[in-house]
Structure formats: structure tokens, C-alpha cells
Amino acid sequence: MLTINNLHASVDGKKILNGINLEVKKGEVHAIMGPNGSGKSTLASVLAGREKFQVTAGNIDFDGIDLLELSSEVRSREGIFLAFQYPVEIPGVSITNFMKAAVNEHRKHKGLEPIAPSAFLRLMKEKKALVEMEAKLSNRSVNEGFSGGEKKKNEIFQMAMLEPKLAVLDETDSGLDIDALRIVANGVNKLKTSENASIVITHYQRLLDYIVPDIIHVLYNGRIVKTGGRELALELEEKGYDWIKKEDDGK
């Protein structure tokens, strides 16, 4: 589904990604771990099409299309979803209006008519239940005054509404208490099918107790320096990232 080949990216002239290679097949869950500053969030932003980051080399193939050619909105419509590490507060735009606009853009892209109001309300209700989101929250402005947990639930709610092929969850566990973490992880697990895939970016092993990855990658200095199964996460939990750094710096 997704093939990243020798990806280099920089921001304001500073190199952050230095040759990422990654292949994600449908039905898979990949975890990307790594110390702070290793380039995890940059990779997420580049996948979502944030213009601030310049791709200086490499390419990304997403189901046969050249992802780097597409703007962020078209990537979303093609099925890429980024759950933000820091969801943005948007005063004055209600979640309902925001989602209606987004769902209809996705439908238009697929050549479908705008969604009927009643069907939309049903869809909202169903997806809110998935992340145990309070009904009244949808009349509020997007993320405005939300707690950390509410913001992250809202991200997974949006993911449920848009049903992406590939979800990139950027530090979705950060700042969550254990209950919120369980709800968010449950939501992600329920959305998993054999046709979609996710990339879970996290600093801590904790999230991976709830969302079980098939493959774990360790990112350091903008490259994937280690790939393994679940046991890699446990090893990292035990030993920290220092041994990886030493190993890589020694090369």
C-alpha cells in the first residue's frame, strides 16, 4: 500500500530525514519508535503533505500514486489520515460543520453526491459512540477548550468519519491518562480491517500494549536503524534508546 523509498526531508534548510525506507502492506500495523528529535513527527508531517517540510530526495508510492505530487487535501481524500500530536484549536468552527465539509469533500472526490443531513447525523452518532465522545461536544468549536483526552478522542473520531486507507497516528498516546488511552486504542482497533493499515508513532512502549503492531521500527537521526517484531518494543522499554544510539553512532 505504501512504499517509502530513500526519503530525505528538511525544514528551514536543516536535514531531518536522511533516507527512510519503509513498506506498509494492507492489513498491517507498523509502529515507529525512537528518541526525541529522531524525525518521527517529521515523517508523519511529510506523509500528510505539510508544506513546511521540503522533500529533497526519494519518493513515496501510495497504492500506485506518487504521493509527493499531491497537496495535503488531495492526500486526505485519497485515504491518508494524520492524527495530530497537537490537534489545533479552531474557534468558531463547530465539529459538525467541519466534519460535514470534510466528508463532502471526500465524497466529491469519489464522484458522490453530498451526504444527506439525516445520514450525516446518523454517521456522527455512530462514530462518536466508537470513541465514547460526549454528544454535545460536536456543537462546540473544534478542540477549543478540550482536555488532552478529548482532543485525542476527537482525532480518532475524525478518523472514523473519514475511513482512511492509511492512518498515521502521531504520538496519540502523549498526555493521555490510562482511561483515555484505552478508549483511543479501542477506537483504533475497532477501525482496523484487512484492507487498511496504520502507522503508530510513539515514544513509549505503553501504547503498544493496546495497539499491537505487526512490525516495529526504530528511527534515529532520520533513518530507520532497526526493525523487528513486538519483542523489540519490550527490549527498548527495558534498556531505553541509548544502546541503539551507541550502536548507530559507532557505525
Next chain:
Amino acid sequence: MTQNKFTKDELLTFFSAENKKFVAPDDIRTKAIYRYNTSRFPSKNDEDWKHTSIEPLLMHKYSTNVSGRISNENIEKLAISDLPHYKIIFVNGKFCADLSDSCFAKGIEIKPITDARESNNSVFNSFFEKTNISETNIFTTLNSVQATEGMFLEVADNTQIDKALHVIHVISSDSGKPFTQFRNLIVVGKNSRIELFQTYHSFTDEASWTNVVTEAFISKNAQLSQMILQGEGNHGMQTNHQSVWQERDSRYDCNTVTFCGKLVRNELKIEFLDENCSANLSGISLADKKQHIDNYTNINHAKPHCESNQIYRAIADDFSSVVFLGRVNVAKNAQKSLANQANNNILMSETAKIYSKPQLEIYADDVKCSHGSTTGRLNDEALFYLSARGISKDGARKMLLKAFIGEVLKQVKNQKYSQHIENLVSKRIDATKEKGECHK
């Protein structure tokens, strides 16, 4: 520098030559003439006029006798249709009885201000010029000298009006540049409540100048809600000065929406004469091309236990400029005063300008006052967030701009009116073009 077409002296004699009936009684007018002769036009050296040049006002040769008729059909288009209202029409300042409603709810007296003067109306006699509004600046002085048109509105005590009053001002000209001096006197009696919509429109591409002066008195426990919509086009200019005096337990709401104007200057002064008054001011300015919109507010918390809230927002595009200057004064004995002021602006082009100057002067020690001012471009983070959900850049931009203005409309109590404004704002924002590259 462009040559002014009008000198100060010419401006004074401009209306006088025609031997018209003036609004101001002779003694007030004589004083005003003296004051005019000893005053000068404000310049950039005057603190309150630092960012607003009055030169555009003086660049045109106006004519007094502009003919322009308006059809009933056009008036219908201007009226806010889904809001029940009484309609009062002025064309180039002149009252149009045939287009206006003639029967009003009990307790409402509304007529051309010259009628009130000529009939020796006691309310007119006791309230006209009571706020000394002539002395505010040269434009209010000029209005006292020259105004021949205006509106007199008296609301009797204990009046609850069933519908809003909708005053529609139209500028129309077959030839010539209209110059209108308009004077309002509004007196709301005890325990009464009234809603007043004042909308300004133009049917000409000629330059025009409307100089409006309003005095409003809100008696004990009375409420005045005023909603002003300014849309006099790309060449219309308006200087608008209003003085509001509030008695005990009264409430004043004012929402000002300015959609366009070559030069618009709104001055709004509120005086709390007694305790437990509240004033809620909100404003929206949408400027583009080479327009200039200036809102100046001045609230005097002279007495304890009063509350004022202000929120003014502007979007400036192209080569336009927008000014907000808000002054709140809390007197020494005005304890327990609450005063909030917010001014937020969005710049949509590299060449647009915003000047914002919130000023608080507090002499009491037990008060709660806040003020804040922000000016910037649209939030890049928010734009990316919306686009990451599939919303186009242009759609995201429009969504954020509408939301930005929508926050002001939450302050407007009349929901049908705020819906009406929201629709107009949406239409305006939807019509703007995308200028992606320069916002990076």
C-alpha cells in the same frame, strides 16, 4: 499632495447659501459657527486621528442639489426581509414619507428632526445638544452648523416595541456628488426597550460624504439595541459620531458592521451617568481595495457598578487599512467597574494595514478590566489541520474567516439579525479570490 477642492471656509458656506431650515436652534448654531471658525481640521499630529487622513473628504466638489429617486422595489431589496420591522426611509438625507411606514406602535414617535424643532417639541428642546456633541470635533461642529436633515425618535416610558425600527439610508445620484449632513436625536424613556437597525446604502459610483451626528439618551432601566450596517460602496465616505448617555440600570448594545467605504470613521462615546449601567459594543470591519475603516470608542465609567464589553474584529485585504482605537476611562469613585475590550484583526495581504490601540485609564482600585489586541495572518496550523481532513486551501481559508467574524456575531442578541449579517459576510468572503502564495 493632491489639491483640496474644498477649503474650510467653502465648506462652511456650502449649505448656508441656500437659506434652508437648519436642525440646530439659532443659539446653538451661532455658537457652532464660532467654534467652527476657530477650529482646524484634525491632522496626523492629533493622537486620535493619527492613522486616518481626512483628505479624501475634501478632495471632491460636492453638490447640494443631487437628485436621485429610489423605487419601492429597490427599498424592498434593502429591507431585512425575514425580520419584522417598521420601515423609515431617507434618501440623500431627506425623509421619504411615501416609502416609509406611517403607523407605529403606541409610545413611538418618529419624524424628521426639523419637524420636532418647528413644533417646539419639549423633548427636542431639552435634549438637543445636551451632550455638547458639537464640541467633539470639527465634523460634529459642522453638523450643528449645517444639518438640515435628521431623525427624531422618542420612545415613551414603559414602551415595549413589538417590532424593530429599521431606518434605511440611501445615497442616490443621477449626477453630482452627494454630501449629507444628518442629525439624530434618540430619547428612550424609562423601562422601555427598543431595537433600531440603521443601514446605509449607496446607488451611485460617485464619491459621497455622509456626516452623521447622533445623540442618544437611555433613561432608567431602559434598553437601546442599535445595529448599524454600513455599505456605501467603494467611493462612499462616512463620518459618524455618536454620544450615548445612560441613566441608572440601563443597557445599551451597539453592533456596527462596515462592509466597505472609501473612508469610514465611527466615533462612539458612552457616558454612564449612574450606577448599574451596561454597554456592549461589537464591530466588524471588512476592508479591501483602497478602503479605510476607523472605529473609535470611548467609554466613561464615571459611576460604580457599571459594565462595558467591546469586541471589534477586522479583516483587511488588498491595500486597505483598518483602525481601532478604544478608550476606557474608569473614574476614581467607579468601584466594581467591569470593562472588557478585545480587538482582533486579520491581514490578508502584504499591503493591507491595521492600527490597533486599546487604552485603559483606571483611577479606581477595585475594578476588573481587561484589554487585548491581536493582529496577524490566518493561522497556518489551522489551515493545515483543515486541509489534512480533505478541505481545500480556499475552503479552509473561507471557513476560518467566517468563524473569525462569527465570534463577534455571538454578541448580537437578535439572532435573526445576526443570521442576516452572517449571510452577508459569507457571501462577501465567498466572493474573495484565493491568493495562496503571498500568505506563506
